[in-house]
Amino acid sequence: MPSTKPRPLAPLYEQIRQLIVAALAxxxxxxxxxxxxxxxxxxxxxxxxxxxxxxxxxxxxxxxxERRQGSGTFVSTHAAPRQQFRFLRLVADDAxxxxxxxxxGCRRMRATAEVARALGLRTAExxxxxRRLLHRRDRPVVLDELWLxxxxxxxxxxxxxxxxxxxxxxxxxxxxxxxxxxxxxKLRALAAAxxxxxxxxxxxxxxxxxxxxxAYTYGDRPVELRRGLYHTSADHYRNELN
Amino acid sequence: MPSTKPRPLAPLYEQIRQLIVAALAxxxxxxxxxxxxxxxxxxxxxxxxxxxxxxxxxxxxxxxxERRQGSGTFVSTHAAPRQQFRFLRLVADDAxxxxxxxxxGCRRMRATAEVARALGLRTAExxxxxRRLLHRRDRPVVLDELWLxxxxxxxxxxxxxxxxxxxxxxxxxxxxxxxxxxxxxKLRALAAAxxxxxxxxxxxxxxxxxxxxxAYTYGDRPVELRRGLYHTSADHYRNELN
DNA sequence: CAGTGGTCTAGACCACCAT
DNA sequence: TGGTGGTCTAGACCACTGC
Numbered sequence: 001m002p003s004t005k006p007r008p009l010a011p012l013y014e015q016i017r018q019l020i021v022a023a024l025a026x027x028x029x030x031x032x033x034x035x036x037x038x039x040x041x042x043x044x045x046x047x048x049x050x051x052x053x054x055x056x057x058x059x060x061x062x063x064x065x066e067r068r069q070g071s072g073t074f075v076s077t078h079a080a081p082r083q084q085f086r087f088l089r090l091v092a093d094d095a096x097x098x099x100x101x102x103x104x105g106c107r108r109m110r111a112t113a114e115v116a117r118a119l120g121l122r123t124a125e126x127x128x129x130x131r132r133l134l135h136r137r138d139r140p141v142v143l144d145e146l147w148l149x150x151x152x153x154x155x156x157x158x159x160x161x162x163x164x165x166x167x168x169x170x171x172x173x174x175x176x177x178x179x180x181x182x183x184x185x186k187l188r189a190l191a192a193a194x195x196x197x198x199x200x201x202x203x204x205x206x207x208x209x210x211x212x213x214x215a216y217t218y219g220d221r222p223v224e225l226r227r228g229l230y231h232t233s234a235d236h237y238r239n240e241l242n
Numbered sequence: 243m244p245s246t247k248p249r250p251l252a253p254l255y256e257q258i259r260q261l262i263v264a265a266l267a268x269x270x271x272x273x274x275x276x277x278x279x280x281x282x283x284x285x286x287x288x289x290x291x292x293x294x295x296x297x298x299x300x301x302x303x304x305x306x307x308e309r310r311q312g313s314g315t316f317v318s319t320h321a322a323p324r325q326q327f328r329f330l331r332l333v334a335d336d337a338x339x340x341x342x343x344x345x346x347g348c349r350r351m352r353a354t355a356e357v358a359r360a361l362g363l364r365t366a367e368x369x370x371x372x373r374r375l376l377h378r379r380d381r382p383v384v385l386d387e388l389w390l391x392x393x394x395x396x397x398x399x400x401x402x403x404x405x406x407x408x409x410x411x412x413x414x415x416x417x418x419x420x421x422x423x424x425x426x427x428k429l430r431a432l433a434a435a436x437x438x439x440x441x442x443x444x445x446x447x448x449x450x451x452x453x454x455x456x457a458y459t460y461g462d463r464p465v466e467l468r469r470g471l472y473h474t475s476a477d478h479y480r481n482e483l484n
Numbered sequence: 485c486a487g488t489g490g491t492c493t494a495g496a497c498c499a500c501c502a503t
Numbered sequence: 504t505g506g507t508g509g510t511c512t513a514g515a516c517c518a519c520t521g522c
Binding site: 061062063086087089181182183184185186187188189190191205207208209213230232233235236237238239240241242 | 303304305328329331423424425426427428429430431432433447449450451452455472474475477478479480481482483484
């Protein structure tokens, strides 16, 4: 008789972590909401409080939830001030000033082969393209283009963006229930093409930092492709290695 | 009588973590060595095994130690294959091939104001400057310049570097007892100056990715300033945001 | 097989927050 | 003051490593 495969189960805390992520993806708790207490979750999952705590610690490290002593455990939200620029690593050399946004355009289009491949769509599936500029002290610093699968962002228009006071990711989460969890970026140096040069008010050929980002929501599903051009004469991209 | 300040003590696991870091900085265990077992450390610090485990978990997350089930807890070393390129985020677009090193120079000099400030030295204190090229498939891709305080790297010469087969950080750790723990990088796009263009075999003015790195050893002491110029026509700098 | 880290449990006590 | 998360302890059992 062939021995049945022992099927190495994931540890209990990991299973619980995945169940909580699934509940977040299903919208059982929305960004900003409080999760049940450790004791309540322990009961729900039939585990000891220590095991649930371990799962919540992992989720805290991934920034999916945040814990406040005496208060509770809450679903992370990009609306929180500390999360405002969590994914924007560009900082001024003198660490002064913040960004203002200028919307250049928002239109419906069909996915190019490249966009489709990155987002896991079929070619020519409808996507929404957004273009904008970020300024610091009235100087343009970042030219952003981004593409979103229309099926997750139905109804996203220029007006919707203009009427929202906060960051784009806060809008996505509040209006479309899409919370960005993590992202991968590819950086390189490029010479400014004519249009980028005009918008960023630099000479053609000026070296620019190109930042291509793929952003993921709950369950590691890619939902945004973004291409940024950063003018880095008085700003730099800050990174920590460990 | 004025109330004495309650002096909020750090949690026990954090104190233990700091004591272990101090022992690492003092060289009590060298990179690659095994630490005492959890039980032995618990006895040494007068804490329960669970508390010691928590301290070790934090150190594992910082890559100061690595744990191997059934075997023990070991001091991280840059000699390990997995650590070889831990701080080099440049990867080929087609993810193929590795780097070869070419040493351009190694000389003793006096710290410029900028180098002194970054490394926390007095101006004109002696430092060692190293310059090198990294090639992939016989094409130059990275031009690196780095500066090290001489008092931590006495005896570092071109021959010492040439005679060491592994990565620079592995050499630093094996020969000078300086293990790099973490680093901060500032990235920007620059036009290639004449000398950089010649060495990287690109036209003058070619956009290059400039990467300025400050690397820290145990106890967050900066011990290396590095300036890299990356030619990113077929490579990119990869980053993860979370 | 002895020793190590990995998982899971159970419970005590504390610090903090809201009411 | 009651409920929350944060710390610390104690111990059982398992999985893996190396002799």
